[in-house]
Amino acid sequence: MNGSLLKARYQPDPAAASSPLAETTQVPRRKIHLKSSRLADAGFRYLMLGCALSVLAIVVLIVRELFLRSTLSLHAFGLKFLMTQSWDPVNGDFGALAFIYGTLVSSLLALILAVPLSIGVATFTTELCPRILRGPLSYMVELLAAIPSVIYGLWGVFVLVPILRQYVQPFLAKYFGWTGLFGGYQFGIGMLAAGIILAVMIIPIVTSITREVMSAVPTAQREGVLAIGATRWEMIRVGVLRNARTGIMGAIILGLGRALGETIAVTMLIGNRPEIAKSLFAPGYTLASVIANEFSEATEDLYLSALVEIGLVLFAITLLVNIVAQLMVWSITRGSARRAAV
Amino acid sequence: MPNQYWWRSFKDKLMVGLAGMATLLVLLPLVAIFGYLVYRGIGALNWNFLTKIPKPVGESGGGMANAIVGSGLILLIASLIGVPMGIGTGVYLAEFGKKRFGYLVRFTADVLNGVPSIVIGIVAWSLVVVYQRNFSALAGGVALGIMMVPVISRSTEEMLLMVPQSLREAAWGLGVPQWRTTLSITLRTASSGIITAVMLSFARVAGETAPLLFTTLGNQFWNFNVRRPTAALPLQIYTYAQSPYDDWHRQAWAGAFILIVMIVVSMSLVRMVVSRGVFKGGN
Numbered sequence: 001m002n003g004s005l006l007k008a009r010y011q012p013d014p015a016a017a018s019s020p021l022a023e024t025t026q027v028p029r030r031k032i033h034l035k036s037s038r039l040a041d042a043g044f045r046y047l048m049l050g051c052a053l054s055v056l057a058i059v060v061l062i063v064r065e066l067f068l069r070s071t072l073s074l075h076a077f078g079l080k081f082l083m084t085q086s087w088d089p090v091n092g093d094f095g096a097l098a099f100i101y102g103t104l105v106s107s108l109l110a111l112i113l114a115v116p117l118s119i120g121v122a123t124f125t126t127e128l129c130p131r132i133l134r135g136p137l138s139y140m141v142e143l144l145a146a147i148p149s150v151i152y153g154l155w156g157v158f159v160l161v162p163i164l165r166q167y168v169q170p171f172l173a174k175y176f177g178w179t180g181l182f183g184g185y186q187f188g189i190g191m192l193a194a195g196i197i198l199a200v201m202i203i204p205i206v207t208s209i210t211r212e213v214m215s216a217v218p219t220a221q222r223e224g225v226l227a228i229g230a231t232r233w234e235m236i237r238v239g240v241l242r243n244a245r246t247g248i249m250g251a252i253i254l255g256l257g258r259a260l261g262e263t264i265a266v267t268m269l270i271g272n273r274p275e276i277a278k279s280l281f282a283p284g285y286t287l288a289s290v291i292a293n294e295f296s297e298a299t300e301d302l303y304l305s306a307l308v309e310i311g312l313v314l315f316a317i318t319l320l321v322n323i324v325a326q327l328m329v330w331s332i333t334r335g336s337a338r339r340a341a342v
Numbered sequence: 343m344p345n346q347y348w349w350r351s352f353k354d355k356l357m358v359g360l361a362g363m364a365t366l367l368v369l370l371p372l373v374a375i376f377g378y379l380v381y382r383g384i385g386a387l388n389w390n391f392l393t394k395i396p397k398p399v400g401e402s403g404g405g406m407a408n409a410i411v412g413s414g415l416i417l418l419i420a421s422l423i424g425v426p427m428g429i430g431t432g433v434y435l436a437e438f439g440k441k442r443f444g445y446l447v448r449f450t451a452d453v454l455n456g457v458p459s460i461v462i463g464i465v466a467w468s469l470v471v472v473y474q475r476n477f478s479a480l481a482g483g484v485a486l487g488i489m490m491v492p493v494i495s496r497s498t499e500e501m502l503l504m505v506p507q508s509l510r511e512a513a514w515g516l517g518v519p520q521w522r523t524t525l526s527i528t529l530r531t532a533s534s535g536i537i538t539a540v541m542l543s544f545a546r547v548a549g550e551t552a553p554l555l556f557t558t559l560g561n562q563f564w565n566f567n568v569r570r571p572t573a574a575l576p577l578q579i580y581t582y583a584q585s586p587y588d589d590w591h592r593q594a595w596a597g598a599f600i601l602i603v604m605i606v607v608s609m610s611l612v613r614m615v616v617s618r619g620v621f622k623g624g625n
Contacts, residue, residue, distance in 0.1 A: 037519035044521030045438060051430025052439070052447045055495065058488055059450050062457065065468040120364025128358055129365075137365065139613065144372050146605050148549020150576045151598045154583045155375050158591070200371045207368075231354035254456070261458025263552035264580060288460045288552070295464070296556040311464045315457065322456035326449065 066312040072305035081309060087274045087290075089298070094306035096313055098274040102191070102284035103314070106266060107259035109195030109280065114203045115252055119241075121203070122210035127236055138211070145204035153268035156197045161188035161269065164196075169281060184279045187271065192280040194270035198259045206255040209329060213247030214240055250328030257321040261314060263288040287314040376602075383599020386592040392600075396562050396578075402589045406597050408564045409573040412479065413548070415566070416558060416574055419483025420547060424490025425540055429529075431491065432498025432536075437524055439499075448496070455492040462488050463553030471557060479565075479572035482558035486547040493543035494536075501535030502528055538612045545605045551576040575601050 067074075073081065077094060084095030125137050165188030172182040217240050225239035241248070271283020272293060287310050298304040390405045397404030431451065435444055466485035471477055505528050513523040529536065554560075559571040560581060575597055582594035 037522075040522075041520045044524070048430050048434035048438065051427050051495075052434040052443075054427055055431050055447055055451050055454060055491060058491065059454055059457075061469070062461065062465050065465045066461070069464070069468050117364045117368055120361040121368050124361040124365045128361055140369055140372055143606070143609070144368070146545055146609055147375060148551070148576060148601060148605070150549060150551045150579050150583070151375070151379065151602060154579060154594055154598055155378060157583060159374070159378055203368055231350050233354040233357040234350065236357075257456045261456075261460065263458065263460045264576075268580075268583065288458060291460050291464065292552055292555055295467075296559065308464060308468075311461050315461045318456055318458055318461075319453065322453055326452050326456075 062315065066308060066315060070305050070309035070312050072302055073309040074305075076302060077306075077309075081306075082313070085274065085276060089294075089300070089303050092300070092302050094302075096287065096310055098276050099285050099287045099290050099310060100313065101276050102270065102274075103260055103286040103288070103317075105280075106191055106194045106198060106270060106284065106286060107256055109191065110198035110202055110259045111252065111256055113196065113199035114206055114255060117199075118203050118206035118210055118251075118255070119248065121207045122214055123236055123241075125207075126211050126214045127240065128232070138208070141204050141207050144200070145208075149201070149262065149264040150268075152197050152201055153265035156193060156265060156269045157189075160197065161193055164188045164193055168192075173281075180278055181280050184277070184281050186281055187283065189269055189271045189283060190281050191270060191277075191284045194266045194284070194286075195280070197265050197269055198262055201262060201265065202255040202258050205258055206251050209251035209254060210244070210248050213244040213251065213329070216247070217243045246328050246331055250325045250331075253321055253325035253328065257318050257325060260321065261288060261318050263292050267292045287311075287317075379595070379599055379602055382592075382595035383602075386596035387599060391593065391596050395564060396593075399587070404593075406573075406575065406578050406593065406600075408561065409575045409578040409597070410600065412558070412561070412565065412573040413575040415568065415572060416479050416482045416486060416554070417544065417548060419480060419568065420486035420490055421540075421544070423484060423487030424494060424543065424547075427487075428491045428494025428539075428543070429498050429536060431495035432502060432539075433524060433529070435495065435499040436502035437520075437528070448499075451492040451495050454488075455496070458552075459485075459489060459550055460552040460555075463555060463557055466553060466557045474569060476569060477557060477559035477571040479558050479568045479570070482554045482572070482574065483568070485553035485557050486550060489547050489550065489553070490543040493546060494539050497539030497542065498532075498536050501532040501539065504535070505531045534615050538615055541608045541612045545608050548605055548608075549576055549601055551580050555580075 085097035169186040221239045225235045267289040273283040274285045394405040395408045470481035513527045560577045561571045561573040565572050579594045579597045582590040
């Protein structure tokens with residue numbers, strides 16, 4: 001139908017072509033058409049604007065609903081909520097410190113494991129590997145991102161945890177037990193398991209953004225460094241990584257944002273005990289897990305309100321982290337476009 | 343010594359080797375997860391699993407048919423909300439969003455993309471469940487729909503920006519109004535790219551469990567009413583994985599296998615469409 005419409009416009013009106021008079025008689029009709037199409041254009045534009053506004057509205061709504069539903073707890077505990085670690089639904093005493101600690105420690109652990117690997121993979125796929133392997137390798141890393149959280153959790157519970165309990169934890173306790181980080185009972189489940197599974201889950205996003213910023217480094221930089229006699233590694237270090245470091249930092253922080261908000265896999269692996277322990281073998285609890293576990297069971301208003309406030313804390317942390325990361329990535333990949341707009 | 347050539351060359355080989363090792367190490371969990379999933383999943387898969395609803399605790403057998411259908415229902419609601427809004431936002435950003443406001447929307451979409459899914463679950467609960475006084479498929483659909491918007495809008499924008507400007511100008515030159523140009527020329531040229539974006543967002547939310555926990559809640563029976571609690575595949579896997587029963591573990595693996603097949607198939611379709619060359623219209 002569209003095709004026929006266009007074709008109709010293409011064909012010159014034989015009458016109009018032969019006599020100029022005929023064309024002038026056409027004019028009023030065309031004017032009306034233009035007017036209505038201008039109206040349609042404006043309508044279309046506003047419709048699309050409406051969609052765009054709804055994105056803003058959703059974020060505003062998230063903030064509003066979170067504050068609205070946590071009012072009770074905000075008033076009851078104030079700032080103390082963030083600084084106490086008692087979580088006692090029976091007596092109505094709530095504090096989020098243990099959850100904040102668990103969230104931060106598991107995410108940092110994930111970063112420590114994931115960052116060197118991600119940078120290695122990104123370097124390998126952008127700079128080192130044969131061109132033929134580039135596509136399949138990045139596809140496989142992307143595939144890692146497509147696995148749902150619940151499947152990571154399932155695999156973690158039935159495969160990773162037994163391996164950790166039988167081989168990894170005894171080894172760590174024996175050789176690194178003196179640090180104090182690897183002491184206590186070896187359940188398998190705990191902070192370490194959660195950190196490892198989180199690392200696997202954030203590797204794809206950190207890798208793909210790192211790859212993006214590394215590809216954004218101009219080839220001339222590489223050639224320049226190579227031309228003064230650098231080896232491949234020196235070229236990568238000086239020519240690529242150093243130029244891309246803000247963007248890579250952004251990628252890491254974006255990965256941190258993902259890790260902080262990850263729920264299901266962590267809930268299945270971290271042990272769900274609201275305690276602050278030095279050992280990474282000990283079970284912990286995260287902000288997201290406590291919501292996942294207790295939200296549908298919370299019956300009292302204050303309990304529910306405290307859980308929503310935990311959501312608010314989680315939202316605030318991830319918001320901050322994401323904004324910082326976004327600005328850093330943008331300053332590299334979209335720097336030029338942004339400067340042009342301002 | 344540090345500047346001697348053998349040392350530099352050694353360091354070069356070492357770092358290249360380490361990067362290669364990192365790649366292998368990252369692929370290891372991928373292979374391990376897929377391998378184990380296929381091994382356990384296919385073993386546990388049977389006809390009953392696909393056609394029956396769960397049996398009560400203690401009886402073996404039964405399946406997840408209701409959860410598979412329930413997931414479809416929730417995803418349908420999510421798409422009805424997320425796809426038009428996402429594409430609309432993408433069109434706005436690509437065609438009209440070159441000013442400050444466009445950057446604000448883009449930034450907000452990226453922020454929304456980073457909001458933890460469980461927080462979106464709370465919001466959907468607060469917006470739908472509290473007013474309905476009932477857990478429902480609708481609430482889950484709202485949560486997943488919200489999650490689809492930023493993914494679709496950002497990729498739609500990217501796809502539309504790849505359509506050559508000359509195509510739009512050609513249409514304008516023929517006197518086609520702008521709305522018609524956008525719908526019939528720009529969107530149509532980028533259509534396979536946009537389908538890709540939709541499929542990717544679909545794959546992303548299909549496996550989401552966290553926002554469904556207290557919105558759709560789950561259900562052991564058939565349900566086709568969007569205002570009632572509904573079973574969903576990821577939820578069912580989550581519940582079964584945490585149960586102490588071996589038979590339920592088996593079913594969790596089978597469910598996980600079905601879920602991953604759905605996701606990988608949609609992703610591979612996307613990949614095929616993209617590699618076929620999305621933009622035949624332009625050069």
